[in-house]
Amino acid sequence: MQEKQNSLSIKNWADDDKPREKMLQKGRLALSDAELIAILIGSGSKKESAVELSKRILSSAGNNLNELGRLSIKQLMGFKGIGEAKAITIAAALEFGRRRRGEEVQKVTKITSSKDAFELLQPLMGELPHEEFWILYLNNSNKVLHREQLSKGGMTGTLVDVRLVMKHALEHSAVGLILAHNHPSGTLKPSRSDKEITKKLKTASGALDIKTLDHLIIAQNSYFSFADEGIL
Template sequence: MEKVEYKPLTIKDWAVADRPREKLLAKGNASLSDAELLAILIGSGSPKESAVDLSKRILMDINNNLDELGKQDVKALCRFKGIGQAKALTIVAALELGRRRKLSEALERVAIRGSKDAFDLFQPIVADIPHEEFWVLHLNRANKVIGQERTSMGGVSGTVVDVKLIMKSALANLSSSIILCHNHPSGNNKPSENDKQITNKVKAACEMLDIALLDHIIVAGNVYLSFADEGLL
């Protein structure tokens, strides 16, 4: 009896309506699963695995969490068999565009009404980065955003914060008030003693210059802590 060799189906072997690109054109982006959207970015799989199956394998490794996918850099993505540097760069670039789009939408908020507004603005900027960054949000007398600036960038467990640079930034923007923000890559949104000390130093400096320190937001992924809400200011 002649031995029959079975070959895995590729996307080209699928019904046209089930192919990710054709499906997107016919039914719209919302009809595609996360794996199918990722497969469009990847473009191709391998002789043993379709682009969709490769995408499913990547997503399974990160518990099907797109937030975790956004934290993967080129090196991390290249650990998956079938993902080379070019495909990894495409994925990273697409996710960065998504972050920037979200940031653009956040910046359309003309006024900060509470800690959630400040978090929504900063979360796309600092939530996914693997190191700590310290930012200042500048507001006018109506609490409308007039600028934002990163004042320091550090390592995984901390960053050096210079109060003089923060106040220089506030004066340069003619800020009536400011909101501080930094991220905790660990995912723990609890403030450290150093966080509290820096906040108190900035508050004292603000009082001398008649600038209001409205809040200090700690971003930890999709959650945050507000010094103002917690009565720590």
């Protein structure tokens, strides 16, 4: 039994099987997602190596890093061998990656399609466990003047202050708006309230000669565009 436990220690693995050594020798692209997570957590348990534990964690999230990023620290701690420190390390690394992607898409300053808007907003809300409502304020060339989170709600919905949207649109001299909110459930079908708030904002902005160009419902890897579907 002791021999089996010792064999699970990274120190006893062949160099090619050690994630840290593998990264040094072959580069970071040679590592699997599980091996990268194993480096973060450092060790497994007496019955499970760090890589095996990482594979199990990934498997629970469908081997999807975006889905893994939605797990809370408490949920991560539900895996045997993952204490608070390891859970925080995993969550911090995934959040760092999300922010890095967010910085990269900030280079997209001109919106020419619903896909452009999705690429800009997905890192901000695509993986959230709660609903948020965001606004993109555009100039007459469809360049983004400002973006902001208008409201933050629970799993069932969020409140939108129409007057506040118009106030900020005037402050930024915007001539176009793109509305967006996420559905944590993953469904892309617009609800009755989604359609109502779209109509309210379109009517209010139209009275000020500001166009509501689109309303996106954003999920983890996909989106629904009111404009593309012809229901704006």
